[in-house]
Amino acid sequence: MNTTWVLRTMGLLSLTLLVACKPPGEAKKTNDLDAPPQKTTALSVQTSEVKAGKLTVSRSVSATVTAERDSRVATNAGGTVQQVLVQEGQTVSAGEAVLQLDSTQQRQALESAQVGLKQAQISLEQARSTTTQSGASLGAAVRSAEAALAQAQATAQSTENLYGLGGVSQADLQAARSGLAQAQSALAQARQNLAQNGQSAQNSIPLQQTQVQSAQVALRQAQENLNRTTVRAPFGGTVADLLVQEGEFAAQGSAVFRLVDTGSLRVKFSVPAADAVALPEGTAFNVGYGGKNYVGRVVDSSGIAGTDRLVPITARLDGNVNLPVGATAQARYRATLGQGVLVPGSAVQASGAGNAVFTVEGGRARRQDVSVIAESGGQVAVSNLAAGTRVIAPIPGSLQDGAKVSVATGSAP
Secondary structure, three states: OOOOHHHHHHHHHHHHHHHHOOOOOHHHHHHHOOOOOOOOEEEEEEEOEEEEEEEEEEEEEEEEEEEEEEEEEEEEOOEEEEEEEEOOEEOOOOEEEEEEEHHHHHHHHHHHHHHHHHHHHHHHHHHHHHHHHHHHHHHHHHHHHHHHHHHHHHHHHHHHHHHOOOOOOOHHOOOOHHHHHHHHHHHHHHHHHHHHHHHHHHHHHHHHHOOOOOHHHHHHHHHHHHHHHEEEEEOOOEEEOOOOOOOEEOOOOOEEEEEEEEHHHHEEEEEHHHHHHHHOOOEEEEEEEEEEEEEEHHHHHHOOOOOOOOEEEEEEEEEOOOOOOOOOOEEEEEEEEEEEEEEEEEHHEEEOEEEEEEEOOOEEEEEEEEEEEEEEOOOEEEOOOOOOOOOOOOOOOOOOOOEEEEEOOOOOO
């Protein structure tokens, strides 16, 4: 017989006898696979100390680059574009010439106005000279007539005396009296001529002065019309677009180029109403464009939310920044959502009874109701909770108020 087989048979027989000799209850207890596992005495949890603070969040929204002064400059005169003096993208100063229209007619009109003014000035000078010369001559005539009258009066008086003494005849007396009458008439006529000359001067000289003034106005208008053929930059900036080319006709009032004041660049974007409160006037934030960051500063956040429930924000760019108007940039800012005690989001239990956290007191979990102020990025700002409290985080799914717990080593400080 095989020795190995004999040894195996004897071993199985011994094992059967041992099992048969064990008490029935003990055998059942050892082999009952349906029995529940042995209960643990405490649930292991981790805790974290909470602190008071502000819950802030970083936002990034699309912004449009605009300019406070962005003008389509029009001509004040019509004409053919004779010369474009700048190129697109070129910076110009206020008053600098950008393009020139054909000014042939305006120059001819200016020359004609200059001639008209010269003629009016000559006519005025002639009137003044004639009046002055005539006045001097007539004045001399009056003085001569006054002297002749005085002589005639003396002669007539002497003749009267002699006639009374019989020294002269009746004819001599009559001749003396006739000479006196003629002298008186001559003086009256001289004085009338002088007066008429003065009246003529009062009428003609003001008329000539008015004609000179009218000619001066015509000259200024002709000069202004000529100036309008040169289209200039109304303010300093960059010529963003040239809207006409040399040889084209530009009608009066039509836009010929677009001018942007790069010193007045603005960025405009929209944010939720809650964020607008965190962006008062003067708030600085980052503006990203073309791989570079710039500083934006809010100038207006007082707008009213539209149908999209977003509030428009306008900001200026600090420094001498030259970004293309109409480009899309990224506005990055931080908003304070709330202030309170900051706890991990995993430490807050939300249920139909409200929001709560769990603390550990005497080895047991204690539920404490809290009010959520704001939540973002895995953190929650709450009230009704003292700073420095240690809360259970994360909360095990089976944790109940009053359950035995043990704080695991290595909990967050």
